[in-house]
Amino acid sequence: MTMAMDVEGAAAPVAAAGDGPMLAGPRLVASVRAMLGSGEAGILPQLSRYTVVSVFALGLDFLLFLVLTHAGLAKAAIAGVIGYSTGLVLHFFLSARYVFNIANAGKSQGRLFAEFVASGCVGLLITWAVIGVATDLAHLPPVIGKAGAVVASFATVFVLRRTVVFSAVKRSA
Numbered sequence: 001m002t003m004a005m006d007v008e009g010a011a012a013p014v015a016a017a018g019d020g021p022m023l024a025g026p027r028l029v030a031s032v033r034a035m036l037g038s039g040e041a042g043i044l045p046q047l048s049r050y051t052v053v054s055v056f057a058l059g060l061d062f063l064l065f066l067v068l069t070h071a072g073l074a075k076a077a078i079a080g081v082i083g084y085s086t087g088l089v090l091h092f093f094l095s096a097r098y099v100f101n102i103a104n105a106g107k108s109q110g111r112l113f114a115e116f117v118a119s120g121c122v123g124l125l126i127t128w129a130v131i132g133v134a135t136d137l138a139h140l141p142p143v144i145g146k147a148g149a150v151v152a153s154f155a156t157v158f159v160l161r162r163t164v165v166f167s168a169v170k171r172s173a
Helices: 026-036 043-070 076-098 109-137 142-165
Strands: 002-005 011-014
Touching (some): 043 076
Antiparallel strands (some): 002 011
8 A cells, every 4th residue: 555645735545556455435435425414505405406497498498499490480400499598588587596506616707607508508519419410410309309309418517517607606815
C-alpha cells in the first residue's frame, strides 16, 4: 500500500498491485452519502424535484408541439423548438423556486436566467437534431423523434444545470 495526495491535499492510501481489494475510506463514504443522500442538496432528492418540474415544463412543451404539428402550423422540428422554448421559461421559474438553492449559487437573477437559457440552448440543439434526424432521415413519426429528444436533452441539461448554472461561484481568495 502506498500513499498519495487526494483532491483536498490529504494523504490517502492507494492500493499497489497485488494488495487486494481496498475498502473505501470514511471521507469517500461521507462524500458519496452527501452527494446522493437524503438532504436537499443530494443528487437523488434534487433529481426527483427536477423531474417533477420537468414534467410540468414538458407538458407545456408537448402540448404546443402536438397542436402545431397536428394543425399543420409548423414542421415537426420547428414545433419542437417552439414547444421547448416555452417549456424552458416555465422550467426556469419552477427550478429556481423548487429545485435549486439559488442563494448558494451567488449569482444574480439575470445571470442565472442567462446561464439557464444557455443550458437550455444546448437542450434545444439536441431536440432539433434528434427530431430532425428521426423525422427527415429515418422517416419516423414526429412523436417518436420527440420522445428520443426528451431523453437526450433531459440528461444533458440536468447535468449542466446542477454543475454549472446553479453551482456556487468560486471566489478567489
